[in-house]
Amino acid sequence: MAEAIQVLLAHNLAETRRMLRGVLSQKSDVEVVGEVNDGAHALQKLSVITPNVLLIGVSPNMSDDIRAIEQITLQYPNVSVIVLSEHKDWYYVREYMRAGAKDYLYMPVTNDVLVSTVHDVYNTNRKLHERNTVAALNDEFVHKSRVFTFVSTKGGVGKTTVAINAAAAWAKLGKSVVVVDLDLQSGVDNIFLGLTPARTIADLVRECADIDPEALKRYLIQHESGLSLLCAPIRPEEMELVSPAHVRVVLQILKKMYDYVIVDTSPVVNDNFFTTYEVADECFLVHTLNLTVIKNNRVLLDLLEELGYQTDKVKHVVNRNAVRNGMKISDLHQIFQKDVFWSLDNDYSFVEQSINQGIPFVLKEPHHRLSKQVYSFVTKLDTLRGSQPSRRGLIRAMFSRKR
Ligand SMILES: Nc1ncnc2c1ncn2[C@@H]1O[C@H](COP(=O)(O)OP(=O)(O)OP(=O)(O)O)[C@@H](O)[C@H]1O
Numbered sequence: 120m121a122e123a124i125q126v127l128l129a130h131n132l133a134e135t136r137r138m139l140r141g142v143l144s145q146k147s148d149v150e151v152v153g154e155v156n157d158g159a160h161a162l163q164k165l166s167v168i169t170p171n172v173l174l175i176g177v178s179p180n181m182s183d184d185i186r187a188i189e190q191i192t193l194q195y196p197n198v199s200v201i202v203l204s205e206h207k208d209w210y211y212v213r214e215y216m217r218a219g220a221k222d223y224l225y226m227p228v229t230n231d232v233l234v235s236t237v238h239d240v241y242n243t244n245r246k247l248h249e250r251n252t253v254a255a256l257n258d259e260f261v262h263k264s265r266v267f268t269f270v271s272t273k274g275g276v277g278k279t280t281v282a283i284n285a286a287a288a289w290a291k292l293g294k295s296v297v298v299v300d301l302d303l304q305s306g307v308d309n310i311f312l313g314l315t316p317a318r319t320i321a322d323l324v325r326e327c328a329d330i331d332p333e334a335l336k337r338y339l340i341q342h343e344s345g346l347s348l349l350c351a352p353i354r355p356e357e358m359e360l361v362s363p364a365h366v367r368v369v370l371q372i373l374k375k376m377y378d379y380v381i382v383d384t385s386p387v388v389n390d391n392f393f394t395t396y397e398v399a400d401e402c403f404l405v406h407t408l409n410l411t412v413i414k415n416n417r418v419l420l421d422l423l424e425e426l427g428y429q430t431d432k433v434k435h436v437v438n439r440n441a442v443r444n445g446m447k448i449s450d451l452h453q454i455f456q457k458d459v460f461w462s463l464d465n466d467y468s469f470v471e472q473s474i475n476q477g478i479p480f481v482l483k484e485p486h487h488r489l490s491k492q493v494y495s496f497v498t499k500l501d502t503l504r505g506s507q508p509s510r511r512g513l514i515r516a517m518f519s520r521k522r
């Protein structure tokens with residue numbers, strides 16, 4: 120079933136709000152998501168929820184209404200404003216429409232006219248929004264930015280460690296980076312960064328009917344290094360809220376906003392995994408030198424091929440590389456018939472300490488052997504992307520202490 124049209128009611132009379140809610144609630148494809156007294160309160164509410172339609176009754180103070188509508192239509196172009204008024208004079212209609220309202224209804228309004236107007240303005244605005252989004256996504260910038268996902272069908276191999284430290288290294292080198300924690304059931308990227316998840320991807324999809332850059336920005340949290348994070352849900356059952364369509368739109372919009380979009384994943388292969396894989400420009404398959412890990416990752420690669428996915432975007436990454444593992448990187452080469460793109464050494468207490476302190480090791484100790492390996496990983500990718508790494512930036516990042 121299509122998602123319901125979300126409507127916010129703004130009217131100073133509780134009686135009228137009740138009447139409007141009663142009429143709209145009879146329609147299964149319309150949902151009233153909130154009630155406020157007037158335009159100013161509607162504006163406040165919009166910082167938390169993003170309905171499709173705002174029904175706003177005119178107040179005795181017309182200039183307040185006009186100001187609120189102007190601000191709402193400017194800041195939230197995906198919210199269609201419908202004015203409800205008892206004034207039949209053209210002058211009023213023109214003033215409210217000029218402020219940005221999409222329609223103007225005389226009160227009292229019949230149930231049919233109210234419902235059909237909500238449908239009409241929603242459909243018109245949605246078409247416009249889709250056109251604008253496609254146009255924006257096609258702009259030149261998108262082709263330069265990259266979506267990188269870190270995957271493995273075995274847990275605990277270091278996907279999060281590598282993803283977070285690579286993202287922090289890029290941030291330190293002055294790139295704009297966002298991390299998306301798509302380990303929807305047990306994501307911990309915020310812990311690696313010492314951040315509290317004020318808002319999560321579950322809140323985003325629950326509260327925003329149309330996800331756009333403005334809405335998305337409000338759900339990102341900022342790290343002192345400059346990177347942004349979209350947190351995984353706090354409660355495991357909330358993972359059900361996030362669909363492949365959500366994953367696709369979130370990643371596509373973020374790709375438009377950042378140089379690098381880093382996607383951390385869970386070991387589970389499901390529809391969200393395949394959507395992430397489709398959207399990603401590069402997929403880093405993370406191994407440790409352990410036969411069970413390598414067997415599971417080989418099966419994943421075979422599955423992708425059987426399903427008709429291009430697998431040339433897969434790059435092999437070895438984490439916890441150590442001489443005494445009993446397996447060597449050359450063994451991996453034999454199994455996958457492809458070079459290992461990059462490897463990170465093993466240093467359990469160093470990595471574990473950085474996780475427990477909530478400070479990525481590339482920021483905490485940029486001169487450490489593992490940190491240098493991460494910096495060389497990101498600069499190698501910069502070079503492939505065609506963006507020249509700044510040598511001065513690299514040296515500064517490597518030899519400055521934690522910020
Ligand atoms: N290079 C490394 N050297 C030593 N220990 C490491 C290294 N990388 C990761 N670890 C350790 O491995 C553990 C698991 O790492 P991490 O959480 O990054 O794995 P993951 O693949 O994201 O796991 P999950 O699938 O559960 O999300 C961490 O506790 C960390 O200390």
Ligand SMILES: [Mg+2]
Nearest residue numbers: 278279302384
């Ligand atoms: Mg992880």
